Amino acid sequence: MYMAKVVGSVVATQKDESLVGRKLMIVQPINSEMDPVRTEEVAADTVGAGIGELVLLVRGAGARKTQNEGTHTRDVVDSAIVGIIDRFDK
Amino acid sequence: MYMAKVVGSVVATQKDESLVGRKLMIVQPINSEMDPVRTEEVAADTVGAGIGELVLLVRGAGARKTQNEGTHTRDVVDSAIVGIIDRFDK
Amino acid sequence: MYMAKVVGSVVATQKDESLVGRKLMIVQPINSEMDPVRTEEVAADTVGAGIGELVLLVRGAGARKTQNEGTHTRDVVDSAIVGIIDRFDK
Amino acid sequence: MYMAKVVGSVVATQKDESLVGRKLMIVQPINSEMDPVRTEEVAADTVGAGIGELVLLVRGAGARKTQNEGTHTRDVVDSAIVGIIDRFDK
Amino acid sequence: MYMAKVVGSVVATQKDESLVGRKLMIVQPINSEMDPVRTEEVAADTVGAGIGELVLLVRGAGARKTQNEGTHTRDVVDSAIVGIIDRFDK
Numbered sequence: 001m002y003m004a005k006v007v008g009s010v011v012a013t014q015k016d017e018s019l020v021g022r023k024l025m026i027v028q029p030i031n032s033e034m035d036p037v038r039t040e041e042v043a044a045d046t047v048g049a050g051i052g053e054l055v056l057l058v059r060g061a062g063a064r065k066t067q068n069e070g071t072h073t074r075d076v077v078d079s080a081i082v083g084i085i086d087r088f089d090k
Numbered sequence: 091m092y093m094a095k096v097v098g099s100v101v102a103t104q105k106d107e108s109l110v111g112r113k114l115m116i117v118q119p120i121n122s123e124m125d126p127v128r129t130e131e132v133a134a135d136t137v138g139a140g141i142g143e144l145v146l147l148v149r150g151a152g153a154r155k156t157q158n159e160g161t162h163t164r165d166v167v168d169s170a171i172v173g174i175i176d177r178f179d180k
Numbered sequence: 181m182y183m184a185k186v187v188g189s190v191v192a193t194q195k196d197e198s199l200v201g202r203k204l205m206i207v208q209p210i211n212s213e214m215d216p217v218r219t220e221e222v223a224a225d226t227v228g229a230g231i232g233e234l235v236l237l238v239r240g241a242g243a244r245k246t247q248n249e250g251t252h253t254r255d256v257v258d259s260a261i262v263g264i265i266d267r268f269d270k
Numbered sequence: 271m272y273m274a275k276v277v278g279s280v281v282a283t284q285k286d287e288s289l290v291g292r293k294l295m296i297v298q299p300i301n302s303e304m305d306p307v308r309t310e311e312v313a314a315d316t317v318g319a320g321i322g323e324l325v326l327l328v329r330g331a332g333a334r335k336t337q338n339e340g341t342h343t344r345d346v347v348d349s350a351i352v353g354i355i356d357r358f359d360k
Numbered sequence: 361m362y363m364a365k366v367v368g369s370v371v372a373t374q375k376d377e378s379l380v381g382r383k384l385m386i387v388q389p390i391n392s393e394m395d396p397v398r399t400e401e402v403a404a405d406t407v408g409a410g411i412g413e414l415v416l417l418v419r420g421a422g423a424r425k426t427q428n429e430g431t432h433t434r435d436v437v438d439s440a441i442v443g444i445i446d447r448f449d450k
Binding site: 002003029032046048056058059061062063067082086087088 | 187188189190191192193194195196197198199204206219220221222223224231240241243244254255256257258259
Binding site for chain 5: 277278279280281282283284285286287288289294296309310311312313314321330331333334344345346347348349
């Protein structure tokens with residue numbers, strides 16, 4: 001899993017049917033010093049995350065096993081926001 | 091998922107049967123500032139994307155679960171274009 | 181698998197149900213010289229690792245096959261701590 | 271998928287049984303300008319590619335779904351050559 | 361798949377049960393010029409590789425499909441040594 005900051009969202013009218021009605025957020029991976037690492041990606045929001053919030057990301061098949069999975073029998077998603085980070089303990 | 095720009099296509103006569111009849115596009119991943127990031131890759135188009143368009147990419151098993159999946163019982167594809175990006179909201 | 185050092189933990193109240201009750205540790209991948217490599221990530225602890233310990237990480241579907249898998253019928257986790265490293269032999 | 275150039279092959283006598291009889295080629299990923307990108311890897315050839323040819327690579331589970339899959343009930347391969355590139359259209 | 365050199369091993373007493381009795385080797389990925397590339401990782405040995413040998417690595421689900429898979433009904437491994445490289449032909 002990765003820590004990331006939500007920086008925006010993507011608007012796409014023409015898309016795979018399994019993406020209809022889902023919030024596709026632009027996320028910037030960060031480290032625990034809040035520095036950006038690697039490059040932005042796009043993740044399906046499953047926990048109601050808003051722009052500016054710190055979130056927990058999963059990639060790959062795990063992103064198709066989120067709590068609203070039952071509503072998607074076919075799903076192309078390969079990245080999902082699965083938690084909102086309150087704080088880091090170090 | 092990743093944001094990318096379609097920059098070309100690949101012509102391959104000799105290929106796995108599951109790739110016959112599919113559009114294999116060369117895509118350059120970008121960030122939301124439109125800067126190129128990482129390196130070009132090749133993705134199967136499933137939404138009718140053309141050269142110059144901004145698209146949403148999925149990688150891995152998700153790329154084998156697109157809306158035309160029913161037509162491919164065996165599929166080697168590991169990257170697919172699953173949406174055309176209209177705009178970024180930031 | 182990767183070698184990593186546990187550097188902290190993530191507190192997230194709002195999260196996917198499959199993450200409730202699990203310890204989500206911030207880990208810094210390292211090499212066998214103990215130098216940090218790549219960037220921090222977040223892994224579910226399955227062996228009782230504490231901050232400062234060197235651990236063995238798995239990523240992807242393997243992270244959903246740990247010894248306490250039976251307790252999670254649906255699991256979004258894509259990274260897990262699966263061992264505590266005593267030493268490197270070189 | 272990735273574009274790559276075949277630069278050699280690997281000879282390994284002692285190996286997993288699922289690799290016996292397969293051509294294991296060393297491939298250098300490239301971009302559409304023919305510049306090398308990232309680092310060499312090893313891919314199972316499934317289309318008769320020779321040294322110097324430009325090829326299409328798949329990684330992960332897709333590499334275990336190639337047209338000769340029927341001959342391998344158990345397969346460790348995680349990268350395969352699935353096409354020979356004739357040209358790029360840009 | 362990747363070419364790598366075995367540089368050591370990891371000793372871990374406390375670990376997932378599926379790792380008990382397995383040789384966990386530290387491997388440094390290399391290219392065909394024998395230059396180190398990327399960073400060290402840890403792979404389960406399935407072919408009797410020793411320190412200093414050049415080996416073939418698989419990652420992901422392929423690493424759980426090796427010839428001794430029958431002995432592990434549950435397996436967290438995401439990287440395995442599946443061959444010993446005799447030479448490169450270029």
